[in-house]
Amino acid sequence: DARVTQTPRDKVTEMGQEVTMRCQPILGHNTVFWYRQTMMQGLELLAYFRNRAPLDDSGMPKDRFSAEMPDATLATLKIQPSEPRDSAVYFCASASSVEQFFGPGTRLTVL
Amino acid sequence: GENVEQHPSTLSVQEGDSAVIKCTYSDSASNYFPWYKQELGKRPQLIIDIRSNVGEKKDQRIAVTLNKTAKHFSLHITETQPEDSAVYFCAATSYDKVIFGPGTSLSVIP
Numbered sequence A: 001d002a003r004v005t006q007t008p009r010d011k012v013t014e015m016g017q018e019v020t021m022r023c024q025p026i027l028g029h030n031t032v033f034w035y036r037q038t039m040m041q042g043l044e045l046l047a048y049f050r051n052r053a054p055l056d057d058s059g060m061p062k063d064r065f066s067a068e069m070p071d072a073t074l075a076t077l078k079i080q081p082s083e084p085r086d087s088a089v090y091f092c093a094s095a096s097s098v099e100q101f102f103g104p105g106t107r108l109t110v111l
Numbered sequence B: 001g002e003n004v005e006q007h008p009s010t011l012s013v014q015e016g017d018s019a020v021i022k023c024t025y026s027d028s029a030s031n032y033f034p035w036y037k038q039e040l041g042k043r044p045q046l047i048i049d050i051r052s053n054v055g056e057k058k059d060q061r062i063a064v065t066l067n068k069t070a071k072h073f074s075l076h077i078t079e080t081q082p083e084d085s086a087v088y089f090c091a092a093t094s095y096d097k098v099i100f101g102p103g104t105s106l107s108v109i110p
Helices: none
Strands: A005-009 A012-015 A019-024 A033-038 A042-050 A054-057 A064-071 A074-079 A088-095 A107-111 B003-005 B010-014 B019-025 B031-037 B045-051 B056-059 B062-066 B072-076 B088-095 B097-101 B104-109
Touching: A005 A088, A012 A019, A019 B045, A033 B056, A042 A064, A042 A074, A042 B045, A064 B097, A107 B072, B003 B088, B010 B019, B019 B088, B019 B104, B031 B062, B045 B056, B045 B062, B072 B088
Parallel strands: A012 A107, B010 B104
Antiparallel strands: A005 A019, A019 A074, A033 A042, A033 A088, A042 A054, A064 A074, A088 A107, B003 B019, B019 B072, B031 B045, B031 B088, B056 B062, B062 B072, B088 B097, B088 B104
């Protein structure tokens, strides 16, 4: 049963520190999405890639966030420097067609 | 910009009753409408979807209807069970971009 995996599952860090979240999409899926989920804002699309190329990152704060796909099996989301308002659950999802499969999420707490 | 509205934000029903969640979308280019169920602390999981060339789709106790003219779509759950308790998200997809509704927290009271 193929699944999207994410690491770490939980991250607690202090304000100003760099945070890197990783995602392994389902093998063969060519589209990868990053979402942020908070109680106040719900599920927000931050960025997405197709065939490793960024297609849309308009939902992402550019000054501190960056998303990359070094290869087809790894997507990363970095926050530098992190701020308390970045505390949220970050989900990665992958797709080969329209149906998206979500990873378990990374719960980020910035103190 | 494009958005998806979802109502109600919370819904409580007695076990065995039906639950209906309604969504509206703004982007007329949207052509795929998935519904996700998210249990507490878990990932969102697709439960049913509908494409723009179909008006209704049913899968056991779950059905979805779509009115493209009015830009409305709805989720219907019949004979609700306690395990249906979760947050439900509707979404509208235009090309690859998915816009999620804010979610409905459904509680099924035994």
